Amino acid sequence: MKKAKRPLHRPRRDTKKALVWIDHLLKSHKIPYVVFGGFAANIYGSTRELADIDICIEERYLDRVSELVKAHAKTKLKRYDDHNWQVDLITLKYSGQEIDLCGIEKTRIFDKSQNRWIFFKTFVNNPRKKVYGRVNLHVVSKDKLLSYKSKLQRRVDKQDVASLSPVKRP
Numbered sequence: 691m692k693k694a695k696r697p698l699h700r701p702r703r704d705t706k707k708a709l710v711w712i713d714h715l716l717k718s719h720k721i722p723y724v725v726f727g728g729f730a731a732n733i734y735g736s737t738r739e740l741a742d743i744d745i746c747i748e749e750r751y752l753d754r755v756s757e758l759v760k761a762h763a764k765t766k767l768k769r770y771d772d773h774n775w776q777v778d779l780i781t782l783k784y785s786g787q788e789i790d791l792c793g794i795e796k797t798r799i800f801d802k803s804q805n806r807w808i809f810f811k812t813f814v815n816n817p818r819k820k821v822y823g824r825v826n827l828h829v830v831s832k833d834k835l836l837s838y839k840s841k842l843q844r845r846v847d848k849q850d851v852a853s854l855s856p857v858k859r860p
Contacts, residue, residue, distance in 0.1 A: 705729075706823045708787035709743060713825050715758060721751045724794075724814040726830040731839070731850040733820050734832050738849045742781075742788035746814050749778060749793035756780050764788065774800050774842055776807065801841040813838040 716723050727744030728736070747755060756767040759782050767780040778793040797810040813835075817828035836854060839847035 703786035705740060705743070705787050706825075708784040708789060709822065709825055709827075711784050712743070712745065712782070712789055712791075713827065716745075716747070716755070719754070719758065721747055721755060722828070723747045724817045724828050724830055725820075726814055726835065726838075727790075728846060728850065730829050730835050731854060733822055733827075733829055734835065734854055736850045736853040738846065738853065741846075742790050744790050744792070746792055746794045746797070746810075749795050752778055752780070752791075752793050755791060759791075774844060777810075799838060799842055802843040803841055808841070810838065 724746045725733070725744065726746060727742070728738060728740055729743045731738065732740055752767055756763070759780070762782045762784045763780060764783045765779070765781040767778065770777050770779045775797070776799075777797040780791050782789040782791065794811050794814060798807045799810050799813075800806075801808045814830050815834075816831065818831050820827050820829045832854065836851055839851050
């Protein structure tokens with residue numbers, strides 16, 4: 691008689707626990723940050739499944755933060771370049787949740803509507819204060835979130851823009 695195959699066990703992801711951890715770590719070291727990306731979209735009401743928590747910090751803190759989080763680093767701090775992003779980035783995994791920490795000043799995104807690279811910093815200036823699960827966060831404004839996601843035009847960005855844009859009635 692054959693043994694029944696056991697289902698693959700995927701570790702549960704605890705987004706709130708990961709958020710509390712990274713928020714506490716950054717605040718306790720007086721490192722200002724801004725939440726953006728899909729997590730920010732979720733905070734504003736997008737229902738798309740969350741992939742990771744995206745957080746921007748000033749470049750001058752990247753080496754220090756990299757050292758503080760090395761036990762949870764999935765990747766080392768490195769320059770990441772693809773057809774959408776040019777960014778200094780470290781990816782973490784905490785409680786099953788991925789967290790991307792990136793620098794602000796040198797980060798660029800590819801604006802598909804204008805077919806050119808633009809700096810990302812202008813999209814995370816003047817963040818909004820939001821509460822998520824009793825955690826006080828600085829989150830990119832909804833207008834700036836929709837603006838940069840409209841420029842990137844990836845599938846996930848289009849989903850977030852459609853989900854968060856007001857419905858226009860004739």
